[in-house]
Amino acid sequence: MNESGINLATRGADTILPPGRLEELLESGRRLRVKLGLDPTAPMVTLGWAVVLRKLRHFQELGHTAVLIVGDFTARVGDPSGKSETRKRLTAEEVKAHAEPLLEQFRQVLLPEPLEIRWNSEWLESLDMTEILELTTTVTVAQMLERSDFANRYSEGNPISITEFLYPLLQGYDSVAVRADVELGGSDQLWNLMMGRNIQTRYGQEPQVALTMPLLTGTDGRNKMSQSLGNYIGVTEPASEMFGKTMSIPDHLLGEWFRLAADRPAGEVDAILEGVETGSRHPAQAKRLLARRIVSLYRGEGEADAAEEDFDRRFKYRRVPEDAPPFALPAGDPVYLPGLLRSAKLVASASEARRLIDAGAVRVDGASVGGYEVERQVLLDRVLTVGKRRSVFLN
RNA sequence: GCCGGGAUACCCAAGCGGCCAAAGGGAGCAGACUGUAAAUCUGCCGGCGAAGCCUUCGGAGGUUCAAAUCCUUCUCCCGGCACCA
Structure with missing residues (x-):
């Protein structure tokens, strides 16, 4: 040995x-x-x-x-x-x-x-x-x-x-x-x-x-990762989810996660942390690397690259996501948006949908929606998003 | 077994006849600022095609024009005493 x-x-x-x-x-x-x-x-x-x-x-x-x-x-x-x-x-x-x-x-x-x-x-x-x-x-x-x-x-x-x-x-x-x-x-x-x-x-x-x-700290940066607390990343989650959730962890978790979640050797981790500490490496950049490493581990490098691109499109450039799951626009015109959001499972209830619409969080192809009734024309073949993380492609 | 205290929304916790869908805090969600970090600030935070209506304050029943709030009863928790040793 x-x-x-x-x-x-x-x-x-x-x-x-x-x-x-x-x-x-x-x-x-x-x-x-x-x-x-x-x-x-x-x-x-x-x-x-x-x-x-x-x-x-x-x-x-x-x-x-x-x-x-x-x-x-x-x-x-x-x-x-x-x-x-x-x-x-x-x-x-x-x-x-x-x-x-x-x-x-x-x-x-x-x-x-x-x-x-x-x-x-x-x-x-x-x-x-x-x-x-x-x-x-x-x-x-x-x-x-x-x-x-x-x-x-x-x-x-x-x-x-x-x-x-x-x-x-x-x-x-x-x-x-x-x-x-x-x-x-x-x-x-x-x-x-x-x-x-x-x-x-x-x-x-x-x-x-x-x-x-050691027990891995969850994405909230406070408690150990557990399913009941919802501060977890599952190994079967889609690459973009894994990438995004990793990007949302607090900075102080970087070392711990590189070591335990990304399973990197101590020497490599120390080098990265030192870079962050001396300012030669931006923390966000280090976290990107971390996220890519984690995704590679479970989804492969190809998907890791794609996840990073998707991340940039969605959060850095605020563009409409490309991988939004399709959802069939139900019959009727105009469309009652709170109902649509609920049936597309983007929100838990129509009431929540109304509040989010009022708050300007609901967008069609990136543009905020003002009212509850929307013409079919405006929605067909467009991406409907709620906040930054939830989206569907209407067809 | 007896005496006393309690059970309120995801969690903690106020309320103790109408102004209660219910204070405040935390969590969460959305927005601003950023790096989907931290900190800070703003809004939301039961449901309903919704100026109104419906369901919620441990369970069931009752009093009242009106109950989270009063009464009866049940269940569970906490403190003390007793029992046992």
């Missing part, structure tokens, strides 16, 4: 425990089994999830086996990590609805091989009470309560269910089931990953290395 292999494996990592062990494993020349468990709690892979997925991919690139565990069973238990209250438990149906689309997206980030995809219901569903009791002997209540999330909740008198105590045990058992050498996770997963080590030891296995990645 050469130096650069270790660099790739550890690039961007937050914590790697125990110290030195990962290097040993990498140098051993053995093909490692690298585990990443993701609970299908939401239907989309965001750039946040992609951070750990890309880390897994790094190991694939080094020839190691990616063992991706779909936590279909654990999603029904509810991970307490980082939570100030009990996490919602998903039903088997919800899990199933999420899992299929997720698999496809996982494959989009990872290499086709070496890849092993496992569902943890495979071994967790059939655990009997004897084995569960066995599992529970590996931790004490005091150890559980050391975790900051539990500690806070306990001291504030908030409820902690026994189910939540079980979660890290089950996740640890996953490591036993797949014989993991390394387990990856977000930095909020460190405790769970360390529990995996305890449990592996209990089952006579060599304990895994725990490698955590």
Whole structure:
């Protein structure tokens, strides 16, 4: 194993425990089994999830086996990590609805091989009470309560269910089931990953290395990226969306995003940041580069170029977008615009449409519309936009 | 189990018989300025082919010309006490 292999494996990592062990494993020349468990709690892979997925991919690139565990069973238990209250438990149906689309997206980030995809219901569903009791002997209540999330909740008198105590045990058992050498996770997963080590030891296995990645901050620049907060970019989003959303992130996220979202090596990131700091590189230019890198990763360079051109047309030169999806202009003349905007799904309600028309935000081929009634002539084969981001081509 | 406090729009939070589609803040959307950054400023922020009407203030029922506001009841949350240990 050469130096650069270790660099790739550890690039961007937050914590790697125990110290030195990962290097040993990498140098051993053995093909490692690298585990990443993701609970299908939401239907989309965001750039946040992609951070750990890309880390897994790094190991694939080094020839190691990616063992991706779909936590279909654990999603029904509810991970307490980082939570100030009990996490919602998903039903088997919800899990199933999420899992299929997720698999496809996982494959989009990872290499086709070496890849092993496992569902943890495979071994967790059939655990009997004897084995569960066995599992529970590996931790004490005091150890559980050391975790900051539990500690806070306990001291504030908030409820902690026994189910939540079980979660890290089950996740640890996953490591036993797949014989993991390394387990990856977000930095909020460190405790769970360390529990995996305890449990592996209990089952006579060599304990895994725990490698955590920082949690990616969302497009709002404040909270970690999550689907429930709406501050995310999905890996399946169209190139122009990805590009535009990236351009809208606050400047202070540049370094973090270059490193984690665009997956660039530290040296390159430092050079760019230095350029921005010394004024030799404009922040907006750096962000363009970032956006192009991210889009290239998931859509390819061709689409990245096209997305940038589209971005310029739309926002820099304020021209009408070329990729506006078509929408069939309904019969009738004149056209009742609020109704049209609603049925074209550019707005949620006709009331909202009226307000936006009043505010001058609704345009036909770039020209503001004054009233609610518009002649058919004026709309046919034109691009209708609401603000800068929403548009349709009427035909 | 008992006593007390509470539940208001996406979130926080005022209102406590008519002037309430409901103050204020945050988030969000649109506009100005920019670099779709930050900061700042302006407007909007339940629905409806809309001077009017309809639906909303935890659920159900009631009082009243009139209820987010008063009464009854139910559900859930918070504090204290008791029970248990």
